[in-house]
Amino acid sequence: MTTSNLYLQILEWMPFVLQGFVMNILMSLLAIVIGTAVGTFLGLGQLSLNFTIGLPSKLLTQLFRNAPWLVLLFYCIFLMPYQVNIAGITIELPSWLRATIGFSFPVAANFSEIVRGAVKSVPRGQWEAAEALGYSRKATLFRIILPQCLTRMIPPWMNLYALLLTATPLSMIVGVEEALGRTQAAVQAQSDSRVLIPMYAALLAMFFLYTWPINRLSLVLERRFRTK
Amino acid sequence: MTISPNSQPLISLRGVHKSFGAFEVLRGIDMDICKGEVVAIIGPSGSGKSTILRTINGLTPVNKGTIKVGDITVSDPELDQVKLRHRVGMVFQQYNLFPHKTVLENVAMAPIQVLKQPRREVEDRAQKLLADMRLPDKANSYPGELSGGQQQRVAIARALCMEPEVILFDEVTAALDPEMVKEVLSAVRKVAEDGMTCILVTHEMGFAREAADHVYFTDKGVIVEHAPPAEFFSQASDPRTAEFLSKVL
Numbered sequence: 001m002t003t004s005n006l007y008l009q010i011l012e013w014m015p016f017v018l019q020g021f022v023m024n025i026l027m028s029l030l031a032i033v034i035g036t037a038v039g040t041f042l043g044l045g046q047l048s049l050n051f052t053i054g055l056p057s058k059l060l061t062q063l064f065r066n067a068p069w070l071v072l073l074f075y076c077i078f079l080m081p082y083q084v085n086i087a088g089i090t091i092e093l094p095s096w097l098r099a100t101i102g103f104s105f106p107v108a109a110n111f112s113e114i115v116r117g118a119v120k121s122v123p124r125g126q127w128e129a130a131e132a133l134g135y136s137r138k139a140t141l142f143r144i145i146l147p148q149c150l151t152r153m154i155p156p157w158m159n160l161y162a163l164l165l166t167a168t169p170l171s172m173i174v175g176v177e178e179a180l181g182r183t184q185a186a187v188q189a190q191s192d193s194r195v196l197i198p199m200y201a202a203l204l205a206m207f208f209l210y211t212w213p214i215n216r217l218s219l220v221l222e223r224r225f226r227t228k
Numbered sequence: 229m230t231i232s233p234n235s236q237p238l239i240s241l242r243g244v245h246k247s248f249g250a251f252e253v254l255r256g257i258d259m260d261i262c263k264g265e266v267v268a269i270i271g272p273s274g275s276g277k278s279t280i281l282r283t284i285n286g287l288t289p290v291n292k293g294t295i296k297v298g299d300i301t302v303s304d305p306e307l308d309q310v311k312l313r314h315r316v317g318m319v320f321q322q323y324n325l326f327p328h329k330t331v332l333e334n335v336a337m338a339p340i341q342v343l344k345q346p347r348r349e350v351e352d353r354a355q356k357l358l359a360d361m362r363l364p365d366k367a368n369s370y371p372g373e374l375s376g377g378q379q380q381r382v383a384i385a386r387a388l389c390m391e392p393e394v395i396l397f398d399e400v401t402a403a404l405d406p407e408m409v410k411e412v413l414s415a416v417r418k419v420a421e422d423g424m425t426c427i428l429v430t431h432e433m434g435f436a437r438e439a440a441d442h443v444y445f446t447d448k449g450v451i452v453e454h455a456p457p458a459e460f461f462s463q464a465s466d467p468r469t470a471e472f473l474s475k476v477l
Contacts, residue, residue, distance in 0.1 A: 129324035132285055133338035133390065134313035143341065148328050 010198050013186040017199075020182035021206050027100045027178070028165040034100070035107025035164075036157070042108055043115025049137070057112070064109035069102075070170050076102030077174040096178075099171035107164055114156045118149035151225045158218035162211045179203055238263045238425055239284060239394060244293035246279055253279045255449035257293070261442075263393070266420045267427045268436035268457075271446035272472060277429040280446070281396045284427065285316040298393065310342060317387030317395040321402050323379040325371035325386070331358065332367040335386045343390070350389065357385040361415055377408030381415050394425040401432060413439075433476055437461050445469045 045057030064072065080098045084091050122145050130140040169180035183203045187196055237260035246254040253276045261267050269277045282288035283295055286302050286309065295302040300312050325334050335354040339345045358364055361381040371379050380400055387395050397416060401409045413435050420426045420439055430436055436443055437457045444454040445466075452466045461477075464470045 123322075123324075125320060125322050125324035126326065128287060129318075129320060129326070131287060132313060132316075132318040132320075133386070134310045134342040135338070136309070139341070143337075144326055148326070 006192075006194060007198075009190065009192075010195055010202065013190070013199070014202065016186055017179055017182045017203065018206070020177060020179035021210075023096060023176065023178040024165065024168040024207075025210070027096060027103065027168050027171065027176075028161065030100045031103035031107055031164055031168075032161050034104040036111050038104065038108035039111025040115060042112035043119075044141075046112060046116045047119055047141070061109045061112040061116075064105045065113060067106065069106050069167050070173070072105050073099055073102040073170055073174060076105075095174060096171065096176045099174060099176050103164060103167065103171075107160060110160050111157065114153050114160065117156075118153045119145055121152060122148055151221075155218040155222035155225070158214055158221070162214045162218075165211055166207060179206060237261055238265075238298060239427075240294075240296045241280070241284070242294045244280075244283060244295060245291045246276075246283060246288060247291055253449055254283070254290070257446075257449075257451060259444065259451070261394075261425065261427060263425055264423050265425055266439055266441050267444065268440035268442070269427065269429045269444045269446060270431070270433065270436055270472075271444075271452075275446045276449045277446050278398050281318070281398050281427060281429055284394075284396060285318055286312055287318075314343060314390055315393045317390050317392035319380070319383050319387050319395065319397050319400050321399040323371070323376070323383045323403075325379055325382055327371050330368050330370055331363065331374070331382050334371065334382060335389045338386070339389055339391075354385065354389050357388050358382070360418065361385045362411075375408060376404045377411045380404065380408075380412045384412075384415055384419060388419065388424075392424075394427065395419065397426060397428040397430070399429050399431065401430070431476070433461075433473075445472065447472070 042057050042061050045053050046061060048054045048057065076098050077095060080093060080101065082093055084093060119141070126144060126148070127140055130144045131137075135144065169178060171178055172181035172184075175181075180203065183199055187199050239259070239261040241257050241259040244254050244257040245252070257276075257280055259267075259280075269280060271277050279288055283290050284297065284302065286307065290303055293303070297312065297315055300307070300315065302312060325331075326337075329337060332351065332354055335357060336347075336350045339350040339353075340347050355364070355367060358367055361384060363378060363381055363385070366374060366378065366382070371382065374382065384395075384400075400416065401412050404412060409432070413432065416426070416428070416435075417439050428436070428440070440457050442454060443457050443460040445452045445460070445464075445468075447468050452468050453464065454460070460469075461473065464473060
């Protein structure tokens with residue numbers, strides 16, 4: 001077989017791999033939404049002076065931040081039911097959805113730390129000035145502190161998203177049909193060792209082309225917010 | 229019933245003690261400040277001057293002793309925080325303006341959000357205060373666009389807009405470049421001349437001498453002596469006061 005034929009052959013498999021990559025993107029988008037929502041509560045919980053809220057929030061954050069993503073993934077895949085009944089309605093939980101939930105845990109824990117760090121980065125004087133003006137702690141947080149640190153949270157949040165996307169191929173191990181699994185399947189189906197390197201190079205290129213602009217943008221934003 | 233307005237102090241501290249860990253910052257402070265009085269607290273660094281101010285508006289809770297502002301007992305655990313902060317304003321060394329809000333918002337937001345006063349009324353008052361502070365054209369600027377002296381005058385307007393009975397000034401010129409000290413001091417003087425009760429922690433001896441009705445000298449957590457400025461600066465009785473004054477004057 002000639003080289004040009006080889007490229008044509010690889011090109012023929014690309015839609016198959018790209019469909020898998022769409023799954024990576026879908027899982028990452030869903031996991032960042034869930035993780036950000038849960039992480040916001042965990043992060044604010046960590047800042048609570050109430051022991052019964054603060055301590056569990058800190059524990060959960062540390063637990064999921066320091067656990068290997070793959071282990072959390074295994075937990076969700078094997079311990080979550082295949083379907084759940086809510087008020088008589090059966091909801092299927094396919095493996096990709098369970099994997100997504102698995103990814104949401106470390107994302108939530110990392111975002112929790114982003115929230116906590118951003119709030120802590122606001123000078124103490126801001127809290128004191130607000131307190132001296134009669135603001136309660138909660139009102140200070142929501143009206144004065146958080147509006148100031150939202151912009152500071154965006155760059156690390158984008159980094160977290162990029163990290164999450166590059167972690168999604170882990171779900172191949174638990175049988176989700178995503179880009180890495182499909183690349184492997186395509187290489188095997190072609191039974192030609194010469195396609196191995198270009199096929200995986202194409203896969204890397206997909207991740208790079210998607211993630212690199214996000215990381216660049218986060219750097220640009222970080223610089224812009226810092227000078228303000 | 230006729231009670232002269234000065235017969236009862238507006239603010240009184242009795243045996244106030246405060247420790248941070250093992251370090252005793254305040255070791256029994258007694259003070260009486262009457263309505264309309266301008267009081268300057270001076271003393272070496274770390275003598276507890278700022279801590280005294282911060283106990284008066286409850287920013288720093290005390291370990292022992294009582295503090296009263298009018299009929300409010302600051303050390304009361306059931307303290308109505310909003311009521312206290314309504315009466316006691318504070319201006320900080322580092323201005324502490326809210327950087328994401330305009331100057332007008334900085335001045336007007338607390339009366340609107342905390343005291344629930346009508347926006348129109350508060351904003352009119354805020355505009356007037358900014359004019360008093362000679363910042364009428366800065367209402368829509370952000371704090372970051374202003375000089376230190378301008379920011380500090382906004383902070384004074386912000387404290388005034390709460391319509392307090394007393395304002396605490398915590399080394400309000402210490403972070404400023406020398407050329408801006410004067411404009412802030414004349415703003416403070418204007419506040420004092422309008423009849424506001426003022427308590428100033430300051431290193432500006434000249435200002436304390438000219439503007440204050442009473443000067444307190446603190447050292448190592450106690451009030452060493454206090455007197456009207458003319459007397460205080462000319463015939464300090466305690467050697468510690470004399471030593472401090474010889475260093476700073």
